[in-house]
Amino acid sequence: IPPEKMFKACILYGDTLICKIVSQAFKSVEYIEGNGEAGSIKKVTLGEGSQFKYMKQKVEAIDKENFVYIYNVVEGDALMTKLEKITYETKLEASPDWGSVCRTTSKYYTIGDFELKEDGVKAGKDKALGIFKAIGAYILENPNAY
Numbered sequence: 001i002p003p004e005k006m007f008k009a010c011i012l013y014g015d016t017l018i019c020k021i022v023s024q025a026f027k028s029v030e031y032i033e034g035n036g037e038a039g040s041i042k043k044v045t046l047g048e049g050s051q052f053k054y055m056k057q058k059v060e061a062i063d064k065e066n067f068v069y070i071y072n073v074v075e076g077d078a079l080m081t082k083l084e085k086i087t088y089e090t091k092l093e094a095s096p097d098w099g100s101v102c103r104t105t106s107k108y109y110t111i112g113d114f115e116l117k118e119d120g121v122k123a124g125k126d127k128a129l130g131i132f133k134a135i136g137a138y139i140l141e142n143p144n145a146y
Contacts, residue, residue, distance in 0.1 A: 024049035
């Protein structure tokens with residue numbers, strides 16, 4: 001799947017699509033401020049398959065030409081009262097086989113002496129990979145959707 005199509009599905013229409021195809025993990029996405037552009041704040045209510053209930057995300061940057069999306073998790077039980085915020089930067093690039101490579105960087109801003117365990121980071125990474133694979137499978141099954 002080319003990066004343009006993955007970016008459109010995952011980022012530009014991701015709020016609706018993710019709730020549709022991964023409903024056990026995501027129940028709803030509601031914009032509190034804005035409409036998805038930089039500065040927007042959205043509340044993500046997580047589904048029964050998640051250990052957390054909700055999170056608020058603030059969009060920091062969205063670059064539609066270079067397929068880059070940066071946002072912060074700024075509130076919610078996913079921060080476990082031990083993290084100030086988590087910043088995610090996602091970039092989609094073309095791969096040599098006509099597909100896409102997704103590169104995501106996560107930065108965890110801890111409060112006090114809290115030390116984040118590697119298994120927690122890996123679990124989050126595995127969940128994100130699962131979501132991207134589910135979106136990819138959806139696009140392959142519905143090639144005209146995006």
